[in-house]
Amino acid sequence: MEFDRKVEGYLEVAERVKNYKEFALPLKESELREQGARCMDCGIPFCHSGCPLGNLIPDFNDAVYQGKWEKAAKILHATNNFPEFTGRLCPAPCEEACVLGINADPVSIENLEKNIVETAFKNGWIKATPPRYRTEKKVAIIGSGPAGLAAAQQLNRAGHWVTVFERDEKVGGLLRYGIPDFKMEKHIIDRRVKILEKEGITFRTGVHVGVDIPIGSLQGEYDALLLSGGATVRRTLPIPGANSQGVVQAMDFLAQNNRKVDGLPYSGEEISAKGKRVIVIGGGDTGSDCIGTSIRQGARSVINFEIMPQGGTDRPADQPWPFWPMRLRTSSSHKEGAERVFSISTKRFNANAQGQLKSLVTTGVSWERVPGQRPRLVEQAGSEREWECDLVLLALGFTGSETTLSDALDLSMDPRGNIRASAKDYATNVPGLFVAGDQRRGQSLIVWAISEGRQAAHHMDAYLMGASNLPLKGEGDLPRI
Numbered sequence: 001m002e003f004d005r006k007v008e009g010y011l012e013v014a015e016r017v018k019n020y021k022e023f024a025l026p027l028k029e030s031e032l033r034e035q036g037a038r039c040m041d042c043g044i045p046f047c048h049s050g051c052p053l054g055n056l057i058p059d060f061n062d063a064v065y066q067g068k069w070e071k072a073a074k075i076l077h078a079t080n081n082f083p084e085f086t087g088r089l090c091p092a093p094c095e096e097a098c099v100l101g102i103n104a105d106p107v108s109i110e111n112l113e114k115n116i117v118e119t120a121f122k123n124g125w126i127k128a129t130p131p132r133y134r135t136e137k138k139v140a141i142i143g144s145g146p147a148g149l150a151a152a153q154q155l156n157r158a159g160h161w162v163t164v165f166e167r168d169e170k171v172g173g174l175l176r177y178g179i180p181d182f183k184m185e186k187h188i189i190d191r192r193v194k195i196l197e198k199e200g201i202t203f204r205t206g207v208h209v210g211v212d213i214p215i216g217s218l219q220g221e222y223d224a225l226l227l228s229g230g231a232t233v234r235r236t237l238p239i240p241g242a243n244s245q246g247v248v249q250a251m252d253f254l255a256q257n258n259r260k261v262d263g264l265p266y267s268g269e270e271i272s273a274k275g276k277r278v279i280v281i282g283g284g285d286t287g288s289d290c291i292g293t294s295i296r297q298g299a300r301s302v303i304n305f306e307i308m309p310q311g312g313t314d315r316p317a318d319q320p321w322p323f324w325p326m327r328l329r330t331s332s333s334h335k336e337g338a339e340r341v342f343s344i345s346t347k348r349f350n351a352n353a354q355g356q357l358k359s360l361v362t363t364g365v366s367w368e369r370v371p372g373q374r375p376r377l378v379e380q381a382g383s384e385r386e387w388e389c390d391l392v393l394l395a396l397g398f399t400g401s402e403t404t405l406s407d408a409l410d411l412s413m414d415p416r417g418n419i420r421a422s423a424k425d426y427a428t429n430v431p432g433l434f435v436a437g438d439q440r441r442g443q444s445l446i447v448w449a450i451s452e453g454r455q456a457a458h459h460m461d462a463y464l465m466g467a468s469n470l471p472l473k474g475e476g477d478l479p480r481i
């Protein structure tokens, strides 16, 4: 009742696009405490169920309000291994479920989360805590994204010897090679990985399991295995001209740029937006990251196509609180100078005699909805339009897991191309082999990957030991401070 919602501001666009650094302007401690005070400590905190980790949100909000930052950090870490990732990158479904959000602006939970964990790092409160005893069981984790890292820390806490295999030369999965530095600088990952190493986790990078070493040899050496290799198969756009030079998959563009920023070598030709008319096809997180990266590379213009209609900023009536609503979301990258076009579908690419992209052709579309049936895409007659462009980035999402390991192991797959395992136990059809994160649920969010890694770790521990004390969702112990 006393304080309005306030979150971090950003550096001016003209300043921030000069480099790839994060550009949030932190609030003062007194302002953060006021934001913590906005939490009503509801009898039933719906934010708990909005958060896929079951974070104990009113408890850490209250600790912030009281200025007890170390206590807040302990509460936060009870359910979330990596709040420095979610505090920067989570779309915050908790805030959509916040009771205050029914008739006012919700509590700024995500921003408080980031400030709690950064205060804790600054004060040296986040230290390696190796387990007090070892079970002498060995666990292999294949894939070092947020799912693999969360599972590794949990299984190590249970006393197992954990080795994480990663085919890239550095740990982090999409946190490192997908998400641009301006959303999260990569030293944030390195800082956490150093702690995991001190706790006793072994990282074997540059090892592609199923290619460099057979999965069968790991099954012989380890007592349990977790697959956390992500949903890496990219959706394509099979229309005429799709092979033109200048039509590029978003992940090729983003991964190469992250490598350049990190001073790492990359394979293939350089993909640059400098001086080019760029069209990004796909309006999700990946599309938004392509916009911010293109602008920083010096694109002449950036246009973003989205096949869905433009949503409103208000919650639609058929998606009531506390559910996640589909509404127009505008990222910091969108505000850096991209034109957004909705209800549009690309029909073909045109190239010159050398095969170089010169334009694309679109039609306007609408969605026909018949109750009980899936919405049908309808092209609008006479709406064809040609757009001149030099670079097109395809940010169309992912269609599931790669099949090298699932074929070798004869794993059961679900109809969406993910490795099949129930959320009851994360176990595949092969005994001792578990799966978590995007490789199980399909392309998703960091917070879900961490949640899945934690849940899978509990069930792997139970498989190895007969029972597990590792917490399940929402079971984090509150610290006694």
Ligand SMILES: Cc1cc2nc3c(=O)[nH]c(=O)nc-3n(C[C@H](O)[C@H](O)[C@H](O)COP(=O)(O)OP(=O)(O)OC[C@H]3O[C@@H](n4cnc5c(N)ncnc54)[C@H](O)[C@@H]3O)c2cc1C
Pocket (backbone or CB within 6 Å): 089, 090, 091, 142, 143, 144, 145, 146, 147, 148, 165, 166, 167, 168, 172, 173, 174, 175, 178, 179, 183, 207, 208, 209, 210, 228, 229, 230, 231, 254, 285, 286, 289, 405, 436, 437, 438, 439, 443, 444, 445, 446, 447, 449
């Ligand atoms: C461009 C982009 C931006 C995004 N932005 C956001 C965002 O802002 N917020 C958000 O919440 N989510 C975002 N996401 C989604 C989020 O990054 C993913 O949901 C999350 O990283 C999935 O985690 P994961 O651990 O399951 O898999 P990944 O992060 O995909 O990690 C899988 C790892 O496994 C490795 N691997 C695969 N197979 C093998 C093998 N056989 N041997 C060895 N290693 C292997 C891969 O190299 C990779 O490092 C974004 C995704 C993309 C593509």
Ligand code: SF4
Pocket (backbone or CB within 6 Å): 050, 051, 052, 053, 054, 055, 057, 080, 086, 087, 090, 091, 092, 093, 094, 095, 109, 110, 113, 447
């Ligand atoms: S992890 Fe995401 S959903 Fe959970 S409390 Fe933090 S911002 Fe909210």
